[in-house]
Amino acid sequence: MRLTAEDGYSVERSYSIASEPERDGEIDITVERIPDGEVSPFLHEVVVVGDRLEVRGPIGGYFVWDASIEGPLLLVAGGSGVVPLMAMVRHRSRARSATPTRLLFSSRRLEDMIYRDELERLAGRGDGFVVIHTLTRSQPPGWTGYARRIDESMLREVAAPLGSGVRGYICGPTALVETAANALVRLGLPPERIRTERFGPSGT
Amino acid sequence: MATDSDVDTELDAVLDGNAVAGALEAAFGADMTAVPGRCAHCGAVNMVGALRAWTRAPGSVLRCPACDGVVLRVVETSEATYVDARGAAYLRFERR
Numbered sequence: 001m002r003l004t005a006e007d008g009y010s011v012e013r014s015y016s017i018a019s020e021p022e023r024d025g026e027i028d029i030t031v032e033r034i035p036d037g038e039v040s041p042f043l044h045e046v047v048v049v050g051d052r053l054e055v056r057g058p059i060g061g062y063f064v065w066d067a068s069i070e071g072p073l074l075l076v077a078g079g080s081g082v083v084p085l086m087a088m089v090r091h092r093s094r095a096r097s098a099t100p101t102r103l104l105f106s107s108r109r110l111e112d113m114i115y116r117d118e119l120e121r122l123a124g125r126g127d128g129f130v131v132i133h134t135l136t137r138s139q140p141p142g143w144t145g146y147a148r149r150i151d152e153s154m155l156r157e158v159a160a161p162l163g164s165g166v167r168g169y170i171c172g173p174t175a176l177v178e179t180a181a182n183a184l185v186r187l188g189l190p191p192e193r194i195r196t197e198r199f200g201p202s203g204t
Numbered sequence: 205m206a207t208d209s210d211v212d213t214e215l216d217a218v219l220d221g222n223a224v225a226g227a228l229e230a231a232f233g234a235d236m237t238a239v240p241g242r243c244a245h246c247g248a249v250n251m252v253g254a255l256r257a258w259t260r261a262p263g264s265v266l267r268c269p270a271c272d273g274v275v276l277r278v279v280e281t282s283e284a285t286y287v288d289a290r291g292a293a294y295l296r297f298e299r300r
Binding site for chain 1: 218219222223225229235252253254
């Protein structure tokens with residue numbers, strides 16, 4: 001997306017598409033508001049319906065999954081890293097895929113959890129999609145999910161029910177992606193079955 | 205000597221080839237992230253999207269995830285995009 005000010009100053013940002021490819025005529029993006037950011041506060045507070053934005057794309061055939069691809073899916077997300085995985089989960093649902101799929105989703109707090117209701121709804125369909133949450137900063141009373149950063153033993157527990165032939169997609173802050181990708185390799189997933197998308201620094 | 209925080213800072217700067225998808229598309233006229241390339245240093249074949257990207261410089265540097273050798277360098281100026289591909293033995297484009 002390119003934004004150009006009246007004086008010609010222009011900035012570009014890349015965003016992951018959150019909507020499924022079956023969606024016609026529109027796309028969803030999810031933008032995390034960075035308080036001192038240059039672009040995200042503008043998108044959150046200034047842009048209104050009817051404004052025109054300059055976009056190009058979609059670009060990127062690497063961090064993608066199609067329902068015709070075989071093998072169970074392990075999706076690992078940190079914070080807004082869930083966005084491109086959401087496109088996969090929505091596509092899986094629209095394509096009526098029964099691919100066993102587990103999403104391990106790390107958020108700081110319950111309030112920071114993106115797509116909470118939709119994920120719950122999708123997981124409630126009983127079509128082989130399971131969401132496992134971890135909250136790294138604080139947990140509400142009675143929280144039964146994980147309560148720490150993603151690590152190897154967590155990934156082992158989460159991946160175990162998927163059996164063999166798993167494909168892994170990991171998206172989040174660089175440190176989380178490194179940790180998860182290295183752990184999955186140690187757990188026996190061939191590197192060519194792991195795809196990653198790092199979005200740089202950010203504490204999750 | 206690197207301290208823990210130095211290591212973290214270095215790690216934080218790493219992105220994937222995806223991060224340079226826009227500039228490469230502008231230069232090549234097609235999505236490059238799913239294009240496999242062979243590292244000229246170690247011979248590993250990886251898709252451009254799987255290369256590790258350092259983007260916080262005047263240009264972007266894409267390194268081999270296997271040997272850390274520089275595969276591609278991309279610099280955008282107001283007039284043109286420069287792609288230095290000396291570190292790639294080849295890039296493989298599927299015939300359509």
